Amino acid sequence: MSKSLKEMDVLRQHLAKHQLKLTRQRELILTAFLRQEHVTAETMYHQLAKKDPHLGLATIYRTLNLFCEAGIAQARHFGTQTQYDNISHKGHHDHLICTGCGTIVEFENCEIERLQEEVATKNGFVIQTHRLELYGLCARCRH
Amino acid sequence: MSKSLKEMDVLRQHLAKHQLKLTRQRELILTAFLRQEHVTAETMYHQLAKKDPHLGLATIYRTLNLFCEAGIAQARHFGTQTQYDNISHKGHHDHLICTGCGTIVEFENCEIERLQEEVATKNGFVIQTHRLELYGLCARCRH
DNA sequence: TATCATCTTGAGACGGCTTATCAATTTCAA
DNA sequence: TTGAAATTGATAAGCCGTCTCAAGATGATA
Structure with a gap:
């Protein structure tokens, strides 16, 4: 149930x-x-x-x-x-979005997350959540 | 002019x-x-x-x-x-946003940008632009 | 510089997405 | 079981951004 x-x-x-x-x-x-x-x-x-x-x-x-x-x-x-x-x-994941066809690919990258924490700490922030979106053209749409 | x-x-x-x-x-x-x-x-x-x-x-x-x-x-x-x-x-910059008071701090981090490229390439994408927003509490709002 | 095809503008209508409203219904603590 | 308080469904309302179109501006050309 x-x-x-x-x-x-x-x-x-x-x-x-x-x-x-x-x-x-x-x-x-x-x-x-x-x-x-x-x-x-x-x-x-x-x-x-x-x-x-x-x-x-x-x-x-x-x-x-x-x-x-x-x-x-x-x-x-x-x-x-x-x-x-x-x-x-x-768990959290980020997005890779094709501006041509709208396809969304999800990904996770610990290294990026770690650097985000670093930036936040440096500025006195404590992160609650974040959003990372990469926009571009996928392999198919580039042709 | x-x-x-x-x-x-x-x-x-x-x-x-x-x-x-x-x-x-x-x-x-x-x-x-x-x-x-x-x-x-x-x-x-x-x-x-x-x-x-x-x-x-x-x-x-x-x-x-x-x-x-x-x-x-x-x-x-x-x-x-x-x-x-x-x-x-x-130039491009990303945002650190306080969910308490709404303050927006801008930042740039080359290393993060490089890792983004890496992720994109791995997935066959060519990045056109991106958005990175970190949400959290600033030093003042944490008290 | 005058001409004129083409692009742009301004004003408001329009449309899509989300929230507000409110009477009727459901939930849950006592 | 009861009843105060929260929730729901239907729809109206609101907001943001785009579209429409007649009137005006631009700039390539002669």
């Missing part, structure tokens, strides 16, 4: 801490969300329409924003839309 | 190459743009209202996007708005 997932506990804690309630919709959206790397609210709306035709788009937006506050998701403004990334499940 | 600025020449070349024209508005917006690190279209609209009350917001958007195509500016989706960064004058 999904109730045993680590993220579900994180959500539960966040809800308890802020006097919020665990609803059927929040459970539904969380389990669907955790199955993917990144989604838009619109995407989830269509995906979940099959399971619950009455689930409103506003609820999805509200819930995804809630996940961000709980540290389960991270919002990313891409083009005109907002993408919600699943940071809790696979 | 502003006509001798390096960026003005870059713009001129871009315009010539694409059969576009150098207008009073484009000159006006460019010189104002170069005086700042990053602006939104709205900000420039108000700034320039004093110099030319009839300058339209659409023209500012169009012109800032033109600057992006010419390689003078870079668009960055920040929160709900689009920020246009002046990359031509000071």
Whole structure:
């Protein structure tokens, strides 16, 4: 059952801490969300329409924003839309984005992360999160 | 006179190459743009209202996007708005953003840039631009 | 310098994405 | 089980950025 997932506990804690309630919709959206790397609210709306035709788009937006506050998701403004990334499940990752075809390649680089910490410390900051996006042309689009 | 600025020449070349024209508005917006690190279209609209009350917001958007195509500016989706960064004058820089007070500290780190290239190459990409934002708490906000 | 095809502008309409509103419903502590 | 408080769904509203188009500006050419 999904109730045993680590993220579900994180959500539960966040809800308890802020006097919020665990609803059927929040459970539904969380389990669907955790199955993917990144989604838009619109995407989830269509995906979940099959399971619950009455689930409103506003609820999805509200819930995804809630996940961000709980540290389960991270919002990313891409083009005109907002993408919600699943940071809790696979850990943080960065993006390599093709400006030609829109392909997104994910990557992680410990060395870069280490240098980021260094820069932050040098400036008196303590990093909570970060975002690194490299834009360019993939091999196919270069021809 | 502003006509001798390096960026003005870059713009001129871009315009010539694409059969576009150098207008009073484009000159006006460019010189104002170069005086700042990053602006939104709205900000420039108000700034320039004093110099030319009839300058339209659409023209500012169009012109800032033109600057992006010419390689003078870079668009960055920040929160709900689009920020246009002046990359031509000071070179590219990344951001360290305090989630407490909103302070933005700019930095550059060649080593990080080099590693980015490495990651891109490994994935068959050629980087055109990138965005790196570190979010955290500054020294003051931590207390 | 005068001409004129072409590009640009300004003003507002328009459209996409996200949030606000609010009555009805659900949750959960007591 | 009860009831105060939170949540939901539907839709209106808001915001940001782009599109439209008639009027005006630009600049290559003669």
